[in-house]
Amino acid sequence: MDPVEIMKKTTSLLVPTSTSTVPGATNFPTVLPDKPIYEHATASGTRTLWVVFVIMLISAAAFTAMSWRIPVSKRLYHILTTLITIIAAISYFGMATKHGVNYNHTRKTESHKHVPDTHQEIYREVYWARYVDWSLTTPLLLLDLCFLAGISGAHIFMAVLADLVMILTGLFAAYGGERSGQKWGWYTIACIAFLVIIWHLVVNGRITAQAKGSKVGKFFAAISLYTILIWTAYPIIWGVADGSRILSVNQEIMAYAILDVLAKPVFGFWLLFTHAKLPETGVELGGFWTHGLGSEGRLRVGDDDEGA
Incomplete structure (x- = not known):
């Protein structure tokens, strides 16, 4: 068949649909709204969340077992790394079961010449x-590094505060709109x-770590660079x-998932195994941490009278 005839027949079938039933009214092509787009995890994403949950759980159990081999006074790093992986395991359980997830709604507008603007509604999962x-585990990770280097309390406070600001503003950004730039x-x-x-x-940690010896300085430089x-x-x-x-x-x-495994279980095993080989990295805590409210913390009534 002649291509011109095909074009005529095809064109005759393209009849625009009127948006008005009023006689004599100007007819415009109908613009049907687009269906909302839902961006969410599928089976592979959910399976990944469950796998990382198991990794965090096994790591927490391993760190706990490692802590039983040393006195309570020397378990500071073990307790911190165990808490990090326990919190991460709870988080991944919440995300895998869809209890720690909701949607962020945004609208994308497209302009057209001969028809009204169209709006695309987009809903994307945000894993709050x-x-x-992160708001709980990253400060604990920072404490591990700061205690290792021997950073002062003032600098630890500022680093942890900056960390909380980073995480909270990241959460606000995740729910930010598209058009406002917020x-x-x-x-x-x-x-x-x-x-x-x-x-x-880099600055305070490196200086204080080097003051504790070359071995501690080299280890801190390596593990802090890895973390950064x-x-x-x-x-x-x-x-x-x-x-x-x-x-x-x-x-x-x-x-x-990859980053969390590297930043938490891998970091924890590296820290604890190296800590066991380097006595200089030890942090020993006594008093209430080790003995509780025993003889050192008990309030004894009448001491002043006896002294008098």
Whole structure:
């Protein structure tokens, strides 16, 4: 058949649908609204969450078993690393069971020449349990590093405070809108807070760790650099996942899963095994930490009278 005839027949079938039933009214093509888009985890993403939950649980059990081999007064690192993995396990359980998840709603508007603007409603899963996890575990990780280096209490306080600001503003950014730019404003504040953390670790931590000896200084330099590199990957993943939404929810879950395993169980095993070989890294706590309210903490009535 002649191509011209085919074109005529095809064109005759394309009849625009009127949006008005009033006689004489101007007819416009009907613009049907797009269905909402739901960006959520599928079976592979959920399976990843369960796998990391098991890894965190096994790591917590291993750290607990390792702590039984040493006196209570020397278990500070063991207790911190155990708490880190327990909190992470609870977080991943919440995310895997969909109890630590909700949707962030955004609207994408597209302009057209001959028809009204169209709006695309997008709902993307936000794992708020992840931010609760980070707000509790990252300060504990910082305490591990700060105690290892021997950083002063004032600098520890500032580093932990900057860490909390980083996590909370990251959570605000995850729920930020697309058009107002508030998402990237919160993201910028979080990155600035992260730079404050790096400054405390690199400058103050390096100086105090070297003062404890060359072995401690080298170990702190290695494990702090490892931590900084891992933590630097988090805002990058956020930028291409929750931020620009280049990564799917499944890809976001897998990326964060890898980082969390490296930042928590791997970090913990490295710290504890090296701590066992380097006596200089030890932190020994007595008093209430070790003995409780025993003879050292008991209030004895009448001591002043006897002294008189």
